Amino acid sequence: MKNLVSIIVPVFNGEHYLQKCLNSLSIQTYQEIEIVIVNDGSTDNSNLIIEEFARNNYNVKIVNQKNSGLSAARNSGLAQAKGNYISFVDSDDWLEPNAIEKGIESLRNYNADLVFWPTINEYTDYSLNVQGAFGKDTIFYGDSLNQLKRRTVGPIRDELKNPLLIDSFASAWGKIYKSEIIKINNIQFVDTKIIGSEDVLFNIRYFHSCERIFYLHQHLIHYLKINSSSLTKNHGSTLFPRFKNLFKYINEFINASKLGNEYYEALNNRISISMINIGLSISSPRNTRSFKQKINDISICLNDPQIRHSYKLFKFKYLAIHWKIYYLLCKVRLPGLVYVCLKIMRTKIK
Numbered sequence: 001m002k003n004l005v006s007i008i009v010p011v012f013n014g015e016h017y018l019q020k021c022l023n024s025l026s027i028q029t030y031q032e033i034e035i036v037i038v039n040d041g042s043t044d045n046s047n048l049i050i051e052e053f054a055r056n057n058y059n060v061k062i063v064n065q066k067n068s069g070l071s072a073a074r075n076s077g078l079a080q081a082k083g084n085y086i087s088f089v090d091s092d093d094w095l096e097p098n099a100i101e102k103g104i105e106s107l108r109n110y111n112a113d114l115v116f117w118p119t120i121n122e123y124t125d126y127s128l129n130v131q132g133a134f135g136k137d138t139i140f141y142g143d144s145l146n147q148l149k150r151r152t153v154g155p156i157r158d159e160l161k162n163p164l165l166i167d168s169f170a171s172a173w174g175k176i177y178k179s180e181i182i183k184i185n186n187i188q189f190v191d192t193k194i195i196g197s198e199d200v201l202f203n204i205r206y207f208h209s210c211e212r213i214f215y216l217h218q219h220l221i222h223y224l225k226i227n228s229s230s231l232t233k234n235h236g237s238t239l240f241p242r243f244k245n246l247f248k249y250i251n252e253f254i255n256a257s258k259l260g261n262e263y264y265e266a267l268n269n270r271i272s273i274s275m276i277n278i279g280l281s282i283s284s285p286r287n288t289r290s291f292k293q294k295i296n297d298i299s300i301c302l303n304d305p306q307i308r309h310s311y312k313l314f315k316f317k318y319l320a321i322h323w324k325i326y327y328l329l330c331k332v333r334l335p336g337l338v339y340v341c342l343k344i345m346r347t348k349i350k
Helices: 018-026 046-056 070-080 099-109 142-153 157-161 179-184 198-207 236-257 261-273 275-283 291-302 305-313 321-331 335-348
Strands: 005-011 033-040 060-065 085-088 114-116 119-122 127-129 138-140 175-178 213-215 221-224
Touching: 005 018, 005 070, 005 099, 018 033, 018 046, 033 046, 033 070, 046 060, 060 070, 070 085, 070 198, 085 099, 085 179, 099 114, 099 175, 138 142, 142 198, 142 261, 175 179, 198 236, 236 261, 236 275, 236 291, 261 275, 261 305, 275 291, 275 335, 291 305, 291 335, 305 321, 321 335
Parallel strands: 005 033, 005 085, 033 060, 114 213, 119 221
Antiparallel strands: 085 175, 114 175, 119 127, 138 213
């Protein structure tokens, strides 16, 4: 089918949430879809749920593999997908019934190479519409597209006001891609065990292969926060070296693509801002290291030459006051006070 959309669902031990995710795909108002479920070595009842779902839905393709991680599962899904368009949905998230229809309609109406939309964060007892990167439907081309592409690398100037928005549209989900662009440019996911965030690098590469991108200001995907396996909650003290690899990959991309000075500034800002996720990861209650070890781990990061150099170039004046305080503490390398800020920050961030 010319307008087939392949929805790739990587699954690892998702029995508690998977059924809701798959049901949301089966009731999509857009009919030309295939559902590619990649069972990444699940050891719970996920496989039974997947097989039952496939028996009741003709458009399901199952890929079974040994546990290899999210990036490998998505890459396996890409290899099996037959659609002209690609969308990713994690197994604990779910789509609004008209999500794919709205996305395809936007791609056609605006002759876009990518459409993306904001999320609804789902907590235990309430839902929260995420503000999103932009306040209204927006088509990006020409200069505005160039700025959007640069923004995937990092924020500059006024964009620094709220560092939490650095990757507000970096996720692989909440988007519809063109499979042709992925294939022609050989865009694949690099394992998070290597770079800490597979989505960021994938989207940098994809966005830079686009001529027109459309932002659809409708909340069409539900992101389950209570089951989050995010970097800031689980990777402990191992996130920093992974992020350093990510910075290296991005720098190599900037060099190879012969991009301008704004890109190097954006990357430098990404390096500086990264002390949010790195710090939250180290200070996480799930990190079993002692308090003294956590302080030492923060100190190691703050004394890293790359981090120290980034703060020499960082434009603190654009930050909101509370962020300015936090990053100044990072710059002068006071790990104890940085840790205190991180503990406060953890209670505020949603």
